[in-house]
Amino acid sequence: MSEKNRDGKRTARQRLAMEREKQKSAEKRRRALIVGASVVCVLGLAAVIGVIAANAGKDDGGDTAGPVVAPSGAQGEDSLVIPAGRAGAGPTLTIWEDFRCPACKNFEQRYRSTIHELTEGGQLKVEYRLATIIDGGMGGSGSRRAANAAACAQDAGKFTPYHDVLYDSQPPETDDVFGRNDKLIELAGKVDGLDTPAFRRCVEDGTHDSWVEKSNETFRNSDHTGTPTVLLDGRNIYRDGSLTPARLKQMVQDANKG
Template sequence: MSEKNREGKRTARERLADERAKQKAADKRRRTLIVGASVVCVLGLAAVIGVVAANSGKDEDKASGPAVAPSGAQGKDSLAIPVGKDGAKSTLTIWEDFRCPACMAFETAYRPTFHELTDSGQLRIEYHLVRLIDGNLGGTGSLRAGNAAACAQDAGLFRDYHDMLYANQPKETDDAFGDNGKLIALAGKVKGLDTAAFRSCVNDGRHDSWVDKSNDAFKAGHFSGTPTVLLDGKNIYQDQTMTPAKLKQLVQQANKG
């Protein structure tokens, strides 16, 4: 074999080795990002989803008309949808967006604990619905889903429909929730929800202005992103060791006290 051929083969081998090394490094970075994002979602450090108050002023299709709060809404300007008993010693305030992946990850991780604590009367949750993803990525899915959830509250089935929306959340960039038909179809999976009254409420956008008003309150609060979760007024994300078990312990301690 000539020296020229040997050099050509050596160079080809080196190029192949370089490409393999680059691919291996890229794969490692990709795995690190995936693992890191998963941990952040579970802990609720929502800055990763790019939902920043400074950008949330780009809301499209802002609803017009008076804000019509759903049945049973409470708090300042009736912007909170309560789940659990009023007499619970602990209150969890959650600001969320149904298009938000971190919100879905948080709800999935904490849902069994939420259900246990609210059903036993130890915890009361106040849900505030916002539409930051609409403002950042365009579309109306956050607004439409928020309105539909408020319509479910009118029917006394907010929690079940709330969980159903997260169980069927599309990709963040997919505005599937902007289709009222999709939202009504999901209501068909919640016993007793798919009624003429619910469909009318969804299609008419009865609570659109209320969702926008809640979104304005979120921005006025200068929160950094969704989900924002406060336990008795304290942002539990300041404790990066927060887990469902630790939350349960804190709530149980409050009830003993």
């Protein structure tokens, strides 16, 4: 073989080797781009998940972040209790309620007249504590909006009658009509002297929303399992289902004798 032919074959092999090196380099770059893109996708997905997690648990009423403004006359730790009855009256009945809760409505309808009789007679003090568990379970904002409106009624000294109107007007559990401020203001018209500009502003501004959330947080952190939870001087008297209006009256009378 001539020297010229040998040089030609070496040159061809060199060109082939160089081409293969170029292909290897290109493949490495392609793989690096794929890996980089994959990392970006994972980071993007993580960002989306983070946004979803940050918004989880928010109801249709929006963020309730803000200063905790307790209603006028609220008592107890963190001012989360709305009292009814004379201060210093006999035993204390604590009622945890949710204005969207059908079982709470049943309790109110059955025991309301007895509770009013005992509080008006100076034999019983009632502590109302508000929760929003139906909002959490069914969605919506009716529990919170109604609780805020009830706190606004407390500011006006009209909590008890407005509380009773809300339960008398309670919609089906799945209907979030109490999430509408105009409906809550309309119901205030059933309570003498409540539908005022101050009450309307309080409802529309959600003045006590953060207070309601604080109250519900306290309920969630307790050992109570549902609403209504009814305690007489700290003892659960409603959980076993044996309570009756007559028995409640007798228990209160016995406590006053003791």
